[in-house]
Amino acid sequence: xxxxxxxxxxxxxxxxxxxxxxxxxxxxxxxxxxxxxxxxxxxxxxxxxxxxxxxxxxxxxxxxxxxxxxxxxxxxxxxxxxxxxxxxxxxxxxxxxxxxxxxxxxxxxxxxxxxxxxxxxxxxxxx
Amino acid sequence: xxxxxxxxxxxxxxxxxxxxxxxxxxxxxxxxxxxxxxxxxxxxxxxxxxxxxxxxxxxxxxxxxxxxxxxxxxxxxxxxxxxxxxxxxxxxxxxxxxxxxxxxxxxxxxxxxxxxxxxxxxxxxxxxxxxxxxxxxxxxxxxxxxxxxxxxxxxxxxxxxxxxxxxxxxxxxxxxxxxxxxxxxxxxxxxxxxxxxxxxxxxxxxxxxxxxxxxxxxxxxxxxxxxxxxxxxxxxxxxxxxxxxxxxxxxxxxxxxxxxxxxxxxxxxxxxxxxxxxxxxxxxxxxxxxxxxxxxxxxxxxxxxxxxxxxxxxxxxxxxxxxxxxxxxxxxxxxxxx
Numbered sequence: 001x002x003x004x005x006x007x008x009x010x011x012x013x014x015x016x017x018x019x020x021x022x023x024x025x026x027x028x029x030x031x032x033x034x035x036x037x038x039x040x041x042x043x044x045x046x047x048x049x050x051x052x053x054x055x056x057x058x059x060x061x062x063x064x065x066x067x068x069x070x071x072x073x074x075x076x077x078x079x080x081x082x083x084x085x086x087x088x089x090x091x092x093x094x095x096x097x098x099x100x101x102x103x104x105x106x107x108x109x110x111x112x113x114x115x116x117x118x119x120x121x122x123x124x125x126x127x
Numbered sequence: 128x129x130x131x132x133x134x135x136x137x138x139x140x141x142x143x144x145x146x147x148x149x150x151x152x153x154x155x156x157x158x159x160x161x162x163x164x165x166x167x168x169x170x171x172x173x174x175x176x177x178x179x180x181x182x183x184x185x186x187x188x189x190x191x192x193x194x195x196x197x198x199x200x201x202x203x204x205x206x207x208x209x210x211x212x213x214x215x216x217x218x219x220x221x222x223x224x225x226x227x228x229x230x231x232x233x234x235x236x237x238x239x240x241x242x243x244x245x246x247x248x249x250x251x252x253x254x255x256x257x258x259x260x261x262x263x264x265x266x267x268x269x270x271x272x273x274x275x276x277x278x279x280x281x282x283x284x285x286x287x288x289x290x291x292x293x294x295x296x297x298x299x300x301x302x303x304x305x306x307x308x309x310x311x312x313x314x315x316x317x318x319x320x321x322x323x324x325x326x327x328x329x330x331x332x333x334x335x336x337x338x339x340x341x342x343x344x345x346x347x348x349x350x351x352x353x354x355x356x357x358x359x360x361x362x363x364x365x366x367x368x369x370x371x372x373x374x375x376x377x378x379x380x381x382x383x384x385x386x387x388x389x390x391x392x393x394x395x396x397x398x399x400x401x402x403x404x405x406x407x408x409x410x411x412x413x414x415x416x417x418x419x420x421x422x423x424x425x426x427x428x429x430x431x432x433x434x435x436x437x438x439x440x441x442x443x444x445x446x447x448x449x450x451x452x453x454x455x456x457x458x459x460x461x462x463x464x465x
Contacts, residue, residue: 037440039444040440040444043444043447076310076311077309079309079314080303080309081309084317084318088315095315098315106451108450109448109451113451113454114454116380117458
């Protein structure tokens, strides 16, 4: 069995030390690098927290939409090709799937950006 | 900078400046620039028409560069053309090659102030009156857009066979086809761009990276427009759309022109010099294109890290701006489902 605290908890506390204790002491030209480190740790933490669940949901939604099976990468490739061909012009269900999967990726990569969009999207933001 | 580079550079500068001697007393590597390496040089020139202290910037290729960007020689030619057209750019001085510095480079006069977008949106005193600065940037664009093909020295610029908007769609699709992963939301945007592409009546010289972060200001106002490596013959509205695009407002979303001023001020300045009033709706097409194009560039930058070619936290994080760009593309093209 793995030790506690786990990877998520370690990232959370390590990030706090970086931001609260180290960042204020850094010279101006290194502060940006420290903020980048904090940002990268945040993304890693949110991905760990989410696990593979959202990826599986996206895969299922795509399989349903496209009426075919495949890995997530294959389904995305197929979806992209069909959007390009115009198969999904004005298709509300395709737009919904696209919006949901993109919101999910923003939740992991840049959750603060969601605040400007829908309240329902922002509600799930992990800060 | 290594000692032999400095010595070779001193001889190069002396020859080009027609000086008896040039002594570099400060050479400082400037931060920023994922594609190029910039050195701030302070030199004492003895003899010739540059006699005295010369403050300049040496711009050379970084170890690896994005395929679509111009060479230093081409960027130097672009600076010369823009300088002669009255655009506020650092005065291009001399072009040098790898035999002097190990990599191709050019030397330009140093502009005062800062280019940092984050500083600009945080420090209201920078850049002087902001509406005046915004208007001035509109004027600069109009001056640039007065340049029409063909121009001596710019024959390396590809003349698009398709209307510029469709050319961008085609180039982006070609990149995505060769990429590891598919990006359906970008495809959605590209499909929309294809279906709504405007005709471009006349090609002009465009900067194609004209945004906050790529011009310098001091306390009084604009001192230089920088980073000409993406310049091309295109639709003039491409530059206006890039400047106004939400992704280039550095968090100041209500200041629609580059996060620093009003769209109205930008358009006013543009109209004063060009005689043409940009139409908001026509510009918004190019704002969609800006998000798609920036997402593609971000993927390319991220790939430099992912491929192992150039490990860099900055490049790695650039790949993570793609989702929020895609979300904005979906919103702008009616793909929102809240």
